[in-house]
Amino acid sequence: GAVVSQHPSWVICKSGTSVKIECRSLDFQATTMFWYRQFPKQSLMLMATSNEGSKATYEQGVEKDKFLINHASLTLSTLTVTSAHPEDSSFYICSAGLAGIRYNEQFFGPGTRLTVL
Amino acid sequence: DAKTTQPPSMDCAEGRAANLPCNHSTISGNEYVYWYRQIHSQGPQYIIHGLKNNETNEMASLIITEDRKSSTLILPHATLRDTAVYYCIVSGGTSYGKLTFGQGTILTVHP
Numbered sequence: 691g692a693v694v695s696q697h698p699s700w701v702i703c704k705s706g707t708s709v710k711i712e713c714r715s716l717d718f719q720a721t722t723m724f725w726y727r728q729f730p731k732q733s734l735m736l737m738a739t740s741n742e743g744s745k746a747t748y749e750q751g752v753e754k755d756k757f758l759i760n761h762a763s764l765t766l767s768t769l770t771v772t773s774a775h776p777e778d779s780s781f782y783i784c785s786a787g788l789a790g791i792r793y794n795e796q797f798f799g800p801g802t803r804l805t806v807l
Numbered sequence: 808d809a810k811t812t813q814p815p816s817m818d819c820a821e822g823r824a825a826n827l828p829c830n831h832s833t834i835s836g837n838e839y840v841y842w843y844r845q846i847h848s849q850g851p852q853y854i855i856h857g858l859k860n861n862e863t864n865e866m867a868s869l870i871i872t873e874d875r876k877s878s879t880l881i882l883p884h885a886t887l888r889d890t891a892v893y894y895c896i897v898s899g900g901t902s903y904g905k906l907t908f909g910q911g912t913i914l915t916v917h918p
Contacts (some may be wrong), residue, residue, distance in 0.1 A: 694850075722904055733894075734851065734908040783850050787904050795841075796906060798850035 692718050694786050696799035703774055704807055711769045711802045713784030719764035720786035724796060725757075728781040740767045774806045811895045816913040819889075825882040827912050829895030832876040838899035840871060841906065842880045844891040851894065851908075854880065885916045 693716040703709050713723055721742050726734040738759050740746040746759035758770040767786075771778055781803050785796040812830040819825040831840065842854040855862055855869045857878070862869045868881040882889055894911040898904075 696850075724905070726908075733910050734845075736905060736907070739905065781848070785850070785906075795853060795856065796904070797853065798843075801848070801850045803848075 692786070692797040694720075694784065694797045694799040696782075696784055696802050698802060699800060700803040700805075702805045702807065705775050706773055708770055708772045709774055709804060711771075711782055711784075711804075713767045713769070713786070713799055715765045715786040715797070718786075720767075721764060722787045723761060723767040724785045724787070725759060725767075725769050726783045726785070728783060728801075734783060737769075771804065774804070776806045779804055779806045811897055811909055813893070813895050813909065813912045815910065816915070819882075819885045819914060819916050821887055821916055821918050822884055825885040825889065825914055825916070827880040827882075827893050827895075827914065828877065829879070830877045831895070831897045834875050834897050835899075838897050840869065840875075840878050841896040841898060842867070842869065843894045843896065843906075843908075844889075845894070845911070846888075846891045854893075885914075887916050887918070890914060890916045 695714045697712045723740045725737045727737050728734045736749050737752045738746045738748045740759050740761040742761045742764050748754045761767040781801050783801040785798040787796050839856050839858050841856040843851040845851045855867050857869045857871050871878045892911040892913050894908050896906050
């Protein structure tokens with residue numbers, strides 16, 4: 691089946707630093723990738739939709755200058771949390787949609803747990 | 808996308824069928840019903856989806872009522888590893904592939 695990986699699986703950083711999270715589709719090409727954030731005991735919240743070769747579309751309330759998304763190839767999207775603060779500590783999950791087939795069927799990565807001290 | 812309503816939690820005995828209900832009374836004609844689950848501290852896992860016919864795969868069965876206003880996910884023989892949060896999501900039409908996650912149902916399978 692379709693596999694999506696994320697790196698790193700967890701990261702601890704100091705306040706004010708930037709953190710990059712990678713999302714890769716390992717065995718298929720994904721024209722669209724999605725980034726979600728999940729706080730403890732809450733559901734997933736979509737942050738942005740990333741299309742290969744174009745700018746990401748951010749959901750309302752998500753700061754695009756703080757959460758930089760790059761989708762440079764059909765198998766890689768990156769999320770950079772710039773100038774991270776403790777309130778950015780969360781579980782970040784990406785997903786990839788199969789190009790041209792059942793667009794709403796998304797395959798999720800294992801998630802990245804970010805802790806900002 | 809149409810909103811969904813699920814019970815916050817359910818229990819099931821190991822080996823028995825787990826029936827998880829979902830209401831989606833405002834679903835439109837071109838929207839699908841999707842089920843995902845999330846085991847603690849992992850990414851969600853796709854289970855099954857359907858439009859109007861009942862569907863079955865190696866993981867589960869999906870029963871959609873004739874008026875499409877509700878559905879039931881059936882895990883035929885629940886195991887302890889099926890303990891997870893189960894999300895019922897309605898998506899399609901102009902949502903451009905987005906999945907909107909609600910609070911889901913916490914299913915606990917006990918011995």
